[in-house]
Amino acid sequence: SRSLNLAVIPGDGIGQEVVAQGLKVLSAVLPQDVKLETREYDLGAKRWHRTGETLPEAELDALRHHDAILLGAIGDPSVPAGVLERGLLLKLRFAFDHYVNLRPSKLFPNTATPLAGRPEIDFVVVREGTEGPYTGNGGSLRTGTPAEVATEVSVNTAYGVERVVRDAFARADARPRRKLTLVHKNNVLVHAGHMWKRIFDKVAEEYPAVTTDYLHVDAATIFFVTQPERFDVIVTDNLFGDILTDLAAAVTGGIGLAASGNINPTGEFPSMFEPVHGSAPDIAGTGKADPTATVLSVALLLRHLGHEAEAVRVEEAVAADLAARGESRPGPEGSAGGSLRTTDEIGDALAVRVAG
Amino acid sequence: SRSLNLAVIPGDGIGQEVVAQGLKVLSAVLPQDVKLETREYDLGAKRWHRTGETLPEAELDALRHHDAILLGAIGDPSVPAGVLERGLLLKLRFAFDHYVNLRPSKLFPNTATPLAGRPEIDFVVVREGTEGPYTGNGGSLRTGTPAEVATEVSVNTAYGVERVVRDAFARADARPRRKLTLVHKNNVLVHAGHMWKRIFDKVAEEYPAVTTDYLHVDAATIFFVTQPERFDVIVTDNLFGDILTDLAAAVTGGIGLAASGNINPTGEFPSMFEPVHGSAPDIAGTGKADPTATVLSVALLLRHLGHEAEAVRVEEAVAADLAARGESRPGPEGSAGGSLRTTDEIGDALAVRVAG
Ligand SMILES: CC(C)[C@H](C(=O)O)[C@@H](O)C(=O)O
Ligand SMILES: CC(C)[C@H](C(=O)O)[C@@H](O)C(=O)O
Numbered sequence: 001s002r003s004l005n006l007a008v009i010p011g012d013g014i015g016q017e018v019v020a021q022g023l024k025v026l027s028a029v030l031p032q033d034v035k036l037e038t039r040e041y042d043l044g045a046k047r048w049h050r051t052g053e054t055l056p057e058a059e060l061d062a063l064r065h066h067d068a069i070l071l072g073a074i075g076d077p078s079v080p081a082g083v084l085e086r087g088l089l090l091k092l093r094f095a096f097d098h099y100v101n102l103r104p105s106k107l108f109p110n111t112a113t114p115l116a117g118r119p120e121i122d123f124v125v126v127r128e129g130t131e132g133p134y135t136g137n138g139g140s141l142r143t144g145t146p147a148e149v150a151t152e153v154s155v156n157t158a159y160g161v162e163r164v165v166r167d168a169f170a171r172a173d174a175r176p177r178r179k180l181t182l183v184h185k186n187n188v189l190v191h192a193g194h195m196w197k198r199i200f201d202k203v204a205e206e207y208p209a210v211t212t213d214y215l216h217v218d219a220a221t222i223f224f225v226t227q228p229e230r231f232d233v234i235v236t237d238n239l240f241g242d243i244l245t246d247l248a249a250a251v252t253g254g255i256g257l258a259a260s261g262n263i264n265p266t267g268e269f270p271s272m273f274e275p276v277h278g279s280a281p282d283i284a285g286t287g288k289a290d291p292t293a294t295v296l297s298v299a300l301l302l303r304h305l306g307h308e309a310e311a312v313r314v315e316e317a318v319a320a321d322l323a324a325r326g327e328s329r330p331g332p333e334g335s336a337g338g339s340l341r342t343t344d345e346i347g348d349a350l351a352v353r354v355a356g
Numbered sequence: 357s358r359s360l361n362l363a364v365i366p367g368d369g370i371g372q373e374v375v376a377q378g379l380k381v382l383s384a385v386l387p388q389d390v391k392l393e394t395r396e397y398d399l400g401a402k403r404w405h406r407t408g409e410t411l412p413e414a415e416l417d418a419l420r421h422h423d424a425i426l427l428g429a430i431g432d433p434s435v436p437a438g439v440l441e442r443g444l445l446l447k448l449r450f451a452f453d454h455y456v457n458l459r460p461s462k463l464f465p466n467t468a469t470p471l472a473g474r475p476e477i478d479f480v481v482v483r484e485g486t487e488g489p490y491t492g493n494g495g496s497l498r499t500g501t502p503a504e505v506a507t508e509v510s511v512n513t514a515y516g517v518e519r520v521v522r523d524a525f526a527r528a529d530a531r532p533r534r535k536l537t538l539v540h541k542n543n544v545l546v547h548a549g550h551m552w553k554r555i556f557d558k559v560a561e562e563y564p565a566v567t568t569d570y571l572h573v574d575a576a577t578i579f580f581v582t583q584p585e586r587f588d589v590i591v592t593d594n595l596f597g598d599i600l601t602d603l604a605a606a607v608t609g610g611i612g613l614a615a616s617g618n619i620n621p622t623g624e625f626p627s628m629f630e631p632v633h634g635s636a637p638d639i640a641g642t643g644k645a646d647p648t649a650t651v652l653s654v655a656l657l658l659r660h661l662g663h664e665a666e667a668v669r670v671e672e673a674v675a676a677d678l679a680a681r682g683e684s685r686p687g688p689e690g691s692a693g694g695s696l697r698t699t700d701e702i703g704d705a706l707a708v709r710v711a712g
Binding site: 075081082085086090113114115116117133134137138139140142143144145146147148149150151152153154155156157158159162185186187188189190191192193194195197198217218219221222224225226239242243245246247249250251254255 | 431437438441442446469470471472473489490493494495496498499500501502503504505506507508509510511512513514515518541542543544545546547548549550551553554573574575577578580581582595598599601602603605606607610611
């Protein structure tokens with residue numbers, strides 16, 4: 001019989017609550033013959049406060065042997081900015097070579113969007129996950145004095161760019177509209193930007209059926225709100241992808257619905273699936289967190305592990321649940337708050353739908 | 357009698373057309389006793405094609421002696437990305453130490469916004485203009501080979517950050533709502549981000565009446581579309597400011613209305629005023645370009661030179677003109693195109709209003 005050996009990192013704030021719903025739906029949808037084993041890892045703010053550790057080597061080693069990782073959310077106001085992000089979340093993304101940070105954006109029927117006219121939105125951002133300004137390169141000199149200089153170095157390699165661009169072309173080629181947009185800022189960041197563009201244009205030759213397009217990141221934000229229907233697949237750098245996918249989430253019903261996969265396409269390391277939203281400490285424990293983003297991340301996890309039919313079942317369950325809500329439900333961040341059902345009730349409803 | 361000695365750089369595409377309207381309105385609004393002298397500088401794509409020059413020393417020297425610069429738009433698809441941006445536009449911003457890149461965003465009544473519910477939007481972005489990832493630091497190694505490495509270095513100094521943060525606090529303190537939001541990404545870009553936050557917090561102590569706030573740039577984009585009314589003054593780095601102000605323009609009626617001032621607050625060098633939009637070569641010469649962003653930039657120019665009453669007259673004329681349009685008019689970029697009046701007719705209408 002088959003098995004799914006899953007690492008679970010609930011993390012901070014609402015992480016625990018949403019991950020519980022993700023697991024509930026996963027158990028309900030998995031075929032009977034797939035044995036689900038989970039091991040929970042106690043990582044995040046509490047652990048750091050207790051031991052000063054963010055991600056000890058032993059745990060990194062152990063995590064490596066799972067089929068996949070499900071992560072809730074990392075971060076707490078009691079921890080200095082960057083400690084957990086860089087010491088845990090980004091450390092995992094880098095250690096496990098998650099070079100494809102996959103973030104689909106879809107405006108489901110009956111969900112709230114701040115955009116008038118409810119445009120059709122259904123695109124995927126392929127965000128590079130292991131390079132750019134996220135490498136931790138840089139430093140500061142004379143820190144805290146009036147003579148301080150602080151640098152941040154965006155590191156980009158042909159190796160790193162080509163593999164993610166190839167992944168994006170393959171994804172675009174497999175979608176009905178077959179369109180791929182490169183987003184960068186090559187009129188200012190000429191070194192990295194020109195390299196991205198050169199590699200993009202070169203790989204494009206192998207995909208004659210894919211229509212290509214280039215946008216500067218600033219212009220892309222305009223189109224996200226004025227013509228989001230023009231996008232199909234977007235490939236972009238780590239930082240631009242971070243910014244664009246929050247905006248994409250905002251226009252497609254809020255960050256409470258946005259899923260992501262940190263994917264290592266070679267399978268050498270486990271891929272990691274997490275909602276795009278943060279730990280939302282302000283609503284932790286209130287039952288107001290929407291677990292939908294986590295459940296949709298579980299769908300990405302299923303698809304990545306080859307359970308395509310189950311992934312589709314989860315996505316259809318979410319679509320049906322959203323359609324039945326009859327009310328708009330803002331997400332945990334950037335939201336006016338409030339919802340009619342609790343985190344748990346939504347998880348239950350989705351588990352029933354996928355099982356049924 | 358007083359004088360205004362203005363340098364005019366029409367630039368490329370629709371630059372010439374919109375600058376002509378800006379000058380028309382400027383002439384109409386200036387007090388009789390202010391003698392307006394203009395000198396036009398032939399810089400941009402045509403000049404580059406003809407001579408290979410972007411901004412020769414002689415012209416840079418001459419520009420320095422004007423009271424201010426009015427710029428239309430720079431850039432053309434026939435010129436490699438970055439050549440004119442870095443060789444001309446950014447060169448001017450850096451040479452003239454335009455460390456305050458001022459970009460007001462206001463949703464005027466009766467203008468089209470993609471946001472449902474028409475939130476109240478009236479904020480100003482104070483974008484740092486001389487540092488960050490715009491310094492041109494970085495390079496590429498083994499360019500064009502599979503072993504290429506390309507870097508972009510964001511350079512940030514306490515000197516540069518403190519002066520722009522001070523400017524932003526002073527602006528926030530002078531506005532009724534007295535609120536200042538710092539936008540950065542200090543959970544990832546910890547060196548630069550922590551320096552920005554430290555300096556921001558320190559200067560805040562001198563402005564007890566100003567409410568302060570911090571947002572990561574990704575979260576800021578969410579609030580731009582879900583709660584733009586929460587912003588009053590925003591201070592941010594050069595690249596984040598670039599991205600955020602295009603998005604701000606998109607939600608406040610389009611890039612056809614967005615004005616900007618590249619300001620050297622010390623007065624050592626001339627400040628430069630320009631619409632946020634680009635050269636829009638696709639509509640150049642068609643009379644479809646909206647000159648309003650340039651006219652609003654002229655208002656910023658007037659205010660900077662101490663002509664406050666005239667600046668207000670221009671802004672009131674624009675508000676009245678927009679209210680009278682009775683139709684939404686998309687801007688030159690990201691637009692569905694089309695308008696009922698030509699560039700020239702809008703300029704004429706505004707000139708009549710400011711004179712009247
Ligand atoms: C928490 C933070 C480090 C992270 C990022 O910047 O990648 C988050 O914003 C995301 O998008 O997953
Ligand atoms: C043209 C480009 C260099 C410029 C920038 O990135 O600053 C533009 O986008 C702007 O916002 O003024």
